[in-house]
Amino acid sequence: MSDIHVGRAAADAALDHGWLLGHFKPPGDPRHSTGVEIKWGVHPKGDARAQWVHGEERTALQVLISGRFRLEFPDRTVILAEQGDYAVWGRGVDHSWYAEEDTVVLTVRWPSVPGYKVPVPVPETDPPRTL
Template sequence: MSDEVPESRIYVGNAGVDGAGDAGWLLGHFKPPGDPRHSEDVEIKWGVHPPGDRRAAWAVGETRTALLVLISGRFVVEFRGRDVLLAEQGDYVVWGKGVDHSWRAEAASTVLTVRWPSVPGYKLG
């Protein structure tokens, strides 16, 4: 009996390269079944944003919880009545279901977003 893991159960990639093909999303329900990156439990996004980049529209009626971590840059997550500035590498914000939000990049920024669960039907970044 072999303890070797089949190649089909391992995926090795680059977040910048792989994310470019799916609006930054690396893992979630939208990846093909059988792909190690397919998940109905969680979604992960590698977001690279030029200065001044903004979310196209507010996310409203959110049914997921989210974590956004600043890798580099200056990034603002906007909530109704409150803005959160992420300015130091590792700064993060978590918000829950029902929290409307948007975002903007004050400087060239890279962020990692984790959302759960992975819900079909959401396409806007």
């Protein structure tokens, strides 16, 4: 496989829940990394994290590209409102987020650690009907 990958963040991110680089890319792909993860996050207004992150083992940097994004921490709320606004938080910092407007953020986390995927809710099915 080539040591060069060229793409477009918005298109490539849509293929893997926003993630462009990290342990979850196949070994041999230049986007595979156990040292760092990079996400191009596109969030429509009102989008919110499904659940808080507890017991975080990574450090994170989040940079606002466009929109307005609220980061929630146990003892503080941070608003990213102007292009280039950013926040960095370390290991052990619980957090969540909310898109106050249509938003694009770039997130960098390190190291790239398996096992942090938020479970995707399973749609409820209609209960069996008695005829």
